[in-house]
Amino acid sequence: MAKRSCSKRNAHYPSHSEDRKQKGHKKSSGKRRRESADIVELNPLSPNLGTAYSPQRANTPLEPRTPAQKRYISAIKNHCLTFGLGPAGTGKSYCAGALAAQALESGQIEQIILTRPAVEAGEQLGFLPGAVDEKFSVYIDAFRDILNERLGAGTVEYCLRHGRIVAAPLAFMRGKTFNSKTFVVLDEAQNTSVAQMKMFLTRIGEDCRVVINGDIAQSDIRGPNGLEDAVKRLSGVKSVCIHRFEREDIVRSGLVREIIDRYEPPANA
Numbered sequence: 001m002a003k004r005s006c007s008k009r010n011a012h013y014p015s016h017s018e019d020r021k022q023k024g025h026k027k028s029s030g031k032r033r034r035e036s037a038d039i040v041e042l043n044p045l046s047p048n049l050g051t052a053y054s055p056q057r058a059n060t061p062l063e064p065r066t067p068a069q070k071r072y073i074s075a076i077k078n079h080c081l082t083f084g085l086g087p088a089g090t091g092k093s094y095c096a097g098a099l100a101a102q103a104l105e106s107g108q109i110e111q112i113i114l115t116r117p118a119v120e121a122g123e124q125l126g127f128l129p130g131a132v133d134e135k136f137s138v139y140i141d142a143f144r145d146i147l148n149e150r151l152g153a154g155t156v157e158y159c160l161r162h163g164r165i166v167a168a169p170l171a172f173m174r175g176k177t178f179n180s181k182t183f184v185v186l187d188e189a190q191n192t193s194v195a196q197m198k199m200f201l202t203r204i205g206e207d208c209r210v211v212i213n214g215d216i217a218q219s220d221i222r223g224p225n226g227l228e229d230a231v232k233r234l235s236g237v238k239s240v241c242i243h244r245f246e247r248e249d250i251v252r253s254g255l256v257r258e259i260i261d262r263y264e265p266p267a268n269a
Helices: 002-012 016-038 067-078 092-106 132-151 153-161 194-201 226-234 254-263
Strands: 081-085 111-116 165-169 182-186 209-214 240-244
Touching (some): 067 081, 067 240, 092 111, 092 132, 092 209, 132 153, 132 165, 194 226
Parallel strands (some): 111 182, 182 209
């Protein structure tokens, strides 16, 4: 009786070896199910979709696209202080940024300083998280794209970490001295006050290269405009060049030129 009960019990319950096989089978099948769930074939149209976007580095020297840009580039190379005045899309910022990158790469200078007044275009962005450089990065992104294109994103990151490229609000320029190994670009200068512009201009040292860009017609501040005031005061100074772009010099697109014509009709229209 004992043997029959034992055999019946064995008939209903599998042996240890069979039990291990069944468990192994379940594990392997579960593993296959998990693997099949984890593997996803994207097959993107472009292989670059899997990487973060950065502009392709330009390996050729800066070439002017218009006669006005050619004169502007020549002015920057031959004057201590250059004002670039004119409407959006004429290449004021691009030419200045590209020349600064070229000078840094060739060893002519040791540091690029990018600055602008922290003025928002008609809206309040509110509190921005992070350190000062992170807060200010939203204001200087356009120049970062230019530098990435001319130097490569990796080089720009290295230079930012080691102080070879400095991006700071205009208010942080007080107390600094720009020397012969520095290339300084003040962008959106139409948003400076007269006092801010005076403070910035008095930072200029011997043989420094300074570029001030802006469009007086697009000022976002109330009261006297620092850029317009400086142009009037410094007109005729030997080491200063005041270069003016016209609407015909817009290279961004034909549509931008037409938009500006509608917002700011020519005087003879």
